[in-house]
Amino acid sequence: MNMDIHSACLYLKSIANMNRIAGLTDPAIIALTTAMETVCDYVAKSEIEKRDGVIYHPSTAGGEQ
Amino acid sequence: MNTISLNIFTNATESAPNTAVISRTLESIMIMFGPDIYDRLTFYLDPHPGIDKARDYYENIKKHYPLPEIKYCQSLSDGYLKSIRDARTDYIFQCEHDWEFLPTIKHSLDDILYVMKTRGLYHFRFNKRENKVAGWDTKLEERLSFANDNDANILPMKIFFSYCLTPNVSNNPHIIDVKKYRDEIAQHIIVRPGSLGIEREINAAGKYQSAIYGPLGYPATVRHLDGRGKK
Numbered sequence: 551m552n553m554d555i556h557s558a559c560l561y562l563k564s565i566a567n568m569n570r571i572a573g574l575t576d577p578a579i580i581a582l583t584t585a586m587e588t589v590c591d592y593v594a595k596s597e598i599e600k601r602d603g604v605i606y607h608p609s610t611a612g613g614e615q
Numbered sequence: 616m617n618t619i620s621l622n623i624f625t626n627a628t629e630s631a632p633n634t635a636v637i638s639r640t641l642e643s644i645m646i647m648f649g650p651d652i653y654d655r656l657t658f659y660l661d662p663h664p665g666i667d668k669a670r671d672y673y674e675n676i677k678k679h680y681p682l683p684e685i686k687y688c689q690s691l692s693d694g695y696l697k698s699i700r701d702a703r704t705d706y707i708f709q710c711e712h713d714w715e716f717l718p719t720i721k722h723s724l725d726d727i728l729y730v731m732k733t734r735g736l737y738h739f740r741f742n743k744r745e746n747k748v749a750g751w752d753t754k755l756e757e758r759l760s761f762a763n764d765n766d767a768n769i770l771p772m773k774i775f776f777s778y779c780l781t782p783n784v785s786n787n788p789h790i791i792d793v794k795k796y797r798d799e800i801a802q803h804i805i806v807r808p809g810s811l812g813i814e815r816e817i818n819a820a821g822k823y824q825s826a827i828y829g830p831l832g833y834p835a836t837v838r839h840l841d842g843r844g845k846k
Contacts, residue, residue: 556689556808559689560689560690560807563693564806567696567805567806571801590689590693591686591687591688593689594661594662594687594688595687597662597663598673
């Protein structure tokens with residue numbers, strides 16, 4: 551499978567949504583689904599925090615070079 | 616008392632990081648429905664397609680509107696599903712970032728929620744054109760609502776406002792019943808890129824209706840500002 555990070559996140563999100571529609575009861579599936587959503591949200595956050603090709607890191611807040 | 620919160624869905628378009636369009640949308644909502652809605656506002660920000668401008672756009676939104684939370688999402692459908700999951704109110708007002716509300720709206724949110732509740736409406740939309748058969752609104756049926764809808768013993772019945780039923784559950788500015796969506800309708804939504812994945816998929820189920828503000832022939836209540844490319 552060949553896809554960019556955005557497409558991969560959409561794919562993971564769609565699977566996570568299908569899990570939720572199916573009605574989650576298994577703790578392992580709940581944890582996996584939540585993890586998938588968290589990772590995808592983190593990717594979106596990272597994309598927003600990217601500037602000039604550099605990933606913005608919280609530790610550089612206020613002193614970004 | 617029915618409760619409602621406002622969700623504005625935005626993304627980094629060609630006009631980002633300029634916030635003029637989203638500001639115009641939000642200001643017209645507050646002019647039409649009152650400034651209190653600002654206290655129950657959440658932004659859903661999709662950084663695509665202009666990822667390189669997304670951070671400046673985020674910061675500009677934060678600068679203009681410091682209080683509301685800005686949540687990240689991968690697309691409109693992703694943010695839309697998240698907004699349903701995260702909702703803490705009975706109803707949520709779902710609006711993309713590039714709409715202007717027009718003074719043809721003569722009723723408050725409380726009035727509209729009252730009618731939604733008493734008539735069991737789960738999707739209430741503001742129309743971008745006159746209320747007539749056009750586009751995906753393939754059939755319109757006018758309905759009257761009454762101020763004493765919940766008590767038929769109170770006579771005479773006082774006409775509140777009219778609305779039209781349509782089979783088109785559109786993404787255009789609308790209010791949804793959170794419980795109905797959580798329990799049933801959200802299962803038809805598919806996470807897709809851009810603004811895809813919601814209206815076409817729900818309409819394809821072939822069993823849902825939307826209500827449009829105003830009687831047949833009523834003029835447009837919203838105007839599309841088209842936030843995709845205009846600076």
